[in-house]
Amino acid sequence: MTAAGTLSVRVREITELAPTLKRFSFEPAHGGEFPTAPAGGHVMLTLRDGGRVMKNAYSLVSAPAQRTRYEIIVRKVAQSRGGSAFLHAKVATGDVLDMAMPSCLFSLASTAKKHLLIGGGIGITPMLSFLGELKARGGRCEMHQLSSVDEAPVFDRLLAPFGDDAEIHIHTGGRAAFDLAGLLARQPLGTHVYVCGPHALMDAVTSTALALGWPAGKVHKESFGGATGGLPFKAVLKRSGLEVEVKENETLLDAIEAAGVAASCLCRGGACGQCATAVEEGEVDHRDDFLSAEEKAAGKLIMLCVSRARGPRLVLDL
Amino acid sequence: MSDQGIKSKPTYSKIAGDKAARYQLLLVEGAGIPSEAMAEGGDPSAFETWTVAHASALPAAPMMDEAPGAVRPFRSTQHLLSALEERLDRETMGLRLYAIGTEPFLWDAFNIASAAGLSRQEMQFAHAGPKARRIYCVHCRTMMEGVTTSIVTCKGCGAALFVRDHFSKRLAAYMGVQVDAEAPGEVPQAEELYK
Numbered sequence: 001m002t003a004a005g006t007l008s009v010r011v012r013e014i015t016e017l018a019p020t021l022k023r024f025s026f027e028p029a030h031g032g033e034f035p036t037a038p039a040g041g042h043v044m045l046t047l048r049d050g051g052r053v054m055k056n057a058y059s060l061v062s063a064p065a066q067r068t069r070y071e072i073i074v075r076k077v078a079q080s081r082g083g084s085a086f087l088h089a090k091v092a093t094g095d096v097l098d099m100a101m102p103s104c105l106f107s108l109a110s111t112a113k114k115h116l117l118i119g120g121g122i123g124i125t126p127m128l129s130f131l132g133e134l135k136a137r138g139g140r141c142e143m144h145q146l147s148s149v150d151e152a153p154v155f156d157r158l159l160a161p162f163g164d165d166a167e168i169h170i171h172t173g174g175r176a177a178f179d180l181a182g183l184l185a186r187q188p189l190g191t192h193v194y195v196c197g198p199h200a201l202m203d204a205v206t207s208t209a210l211a212l213g214w215p216a217g218k219v220h221k222e223s224f225g226g227a228t229g230g231l232p233f234k235a236v237l238k239r240s241g242l243e244v245e246v247k248e249n250e251t252l253l254d255a256i257e258a259a260g261v262a263a264s265c266l267c268r269g270g271a272c273g274q275c276a277t278a279v280e281e282g283e284v285d286h287r288d289d290f291l292s293a294e295e296k297a298a299g300k301l302i303m304l305c306v307s308r309a310r311g312p313r314l315v316l317d318l
Numbered sequence: 319m320s321d322q323g324i325k326s327k328p329t330y331s332k333i334a335g336d337k338a339a340r341y342q343l344l345l346v347e348g349a350g351i352p353s354e355a356m357a358e359g360g361d362p363s364a365f366e367t368w369t370v371a372h373a374s375a376l377p378a379a380p381m382m383d384e385a386p387g388a389v390r391p392f393r394s395t396q397h398l399l400s401a402l403e404e405r406l407d408r409e410t411m412g413l414r415l416y417a418i419g420t421e422p423f424l425w426d427a428f429n430i431a432s433a434a435g436l437s438r439q440e441m442q443f444a445h446a447g448p449k450a451r452r453i454y455c456v457h458c459r460t461m462m463e464g465v466t467t468s469i470v471t472c473k474g475c476g477a478a479l480f481v482r483d484h485f486s487k488r489l490a491a492y493m494g495v496q497v498d499a500e501a502p503g504e505v506p507q508a509e510e511l512y513k
Binding site for chain 1: 336338339341406410411412413434435436439440
C-alpha cells in the first residue's frame, strides 16, 4: 500500500478536454520508464507556487501497463485549495515536478466475477484506469458514468476506447433519473461495485447496495475530496513546539506542512490512515473513512488530511 | 492427539441468518433441520430450505417454489449439489447461503458457491452429523470417504496415513500423510477419533 520515494516527472503534454478539465501526461524527467502503477492507483504531486507548497493527490487514468507515461485528469474547481487551480493556470509543457510513487487504496477485487463501475463527474478518473486493466485482463465489466449534459461528449470520448469490451452507459438525467436500486438488484452473484464521485453518490451506492443485501466486502469506494473547509482553529504541535493557525479554506495537514513540519501522509483523502496523529486535547470533527465509529467516538486520533477541530483549539502529539 | 494445533482445521457456528440478506437459502444434508444447528432466535421459516431425503420416493407433488418458507426435498446429496450449481448460476446479489451437514457436504457446497462468486461473508455453516473425515492421500492423491480413525491405510497406494487436522478447502478434505516414512513399518495403533 505504501511506497517510499519520489519520482521526478516532466510534463509532456497538456490537453484541454473541457473548460474545467485538463489532462496532464507526464514522462520520467531522467528517461527510462515509470514503475508499473496499480489499477486504481493515485499519485501525489508536489506543487510549488512561489513560497507556497501544495501536495495534491490525483488518480492515474493511464492503463497500468503504460510505463512510458503517467496521466491524470484535473478539474479546476472554484473552491480549490489551490493545487488544481495552479495546475490549470501555471503548469506548462516541459515543467518538472516532484511526484510521490503511485500507491493504491482502491483496487480491483481479483476474485470478482463481474465489475460494476459507477463514476460521478470527475470520479471517472480511477474508472479509466480500471477499464484499461480490465480490457487487458478480459474481465467482465459494466460502467455507468453520471455527467452533466455539457460534459457528456467529453466522457463519451474518454470511454470510447473501452466500448468493445465493457458495457458503457452515460447518464445525463441527474441522480433522480438514475435507477441505482434497479441496477444493483439485477447484478449476478460475485459482482463487485466500485464508485467514485461526490460523497452523496458514494453514500447512495453504499447504502442502496447494503439494503439490497450486498456484503460490505463487495462495495468499494474511492474516498477523495469531500468537505475540506470549516471554521478556523488553532493546532498546537506539542513535540515541535509550534502553534499553527488553520484557516477556514485550508486543511490541517496543509497548514502543518506550511509551518514546515513534515507529517507522514499518503492519500490526503482520509482513506489510508497514514497521517493518524494522537490528539491530546480538544474535540475532533472526524471526516475520514479510516477510523471506526468507536475510534472516532474515543477521539484519541485525528486524520490530519481531512478532519478538523470542533472547537477553537487542538493539541496534537506532533 | 485430538487437537493437533493446526489452524486450517475449520470451525463452525450455528445458523443465525442475516437480516441484511435479500434472500436466504438453507441446505440441509438430511430430511429435517437439526435443532442444535440453529442459533437461538434463528428462524428457518424465513429461508428457502433444501433437504436430502436419501430416498427415491419423494412426495408426489414436491414443493418447487423458490420462496421463503418453501422446503424442497432432493433424492440425494449429489442431486442437491448439482441443483445448487444451476440455481446459483441465475441468482443475483444479496443471496445468503447456509448449510448444515457433515464436513464434506459443507465444503462441497462451499466450493460450488465460491465458483459462483459468493464470498465466505455470504455463507454460514453448521456442522451436524457424523464427524467422519474425507481424507486426501498427499502421496498418490486418492480420496477416501468416511475415515474415522487416526491412522488409515490408503486405498490407492497402501501407505499407512496419519490423519492430520490440516484441511484443504479446495479439496474439501483433510490431508493424510505417510506415518512411517522415516521409520518404515513403525505404524502407531489406529484410534477411533472421528465418529
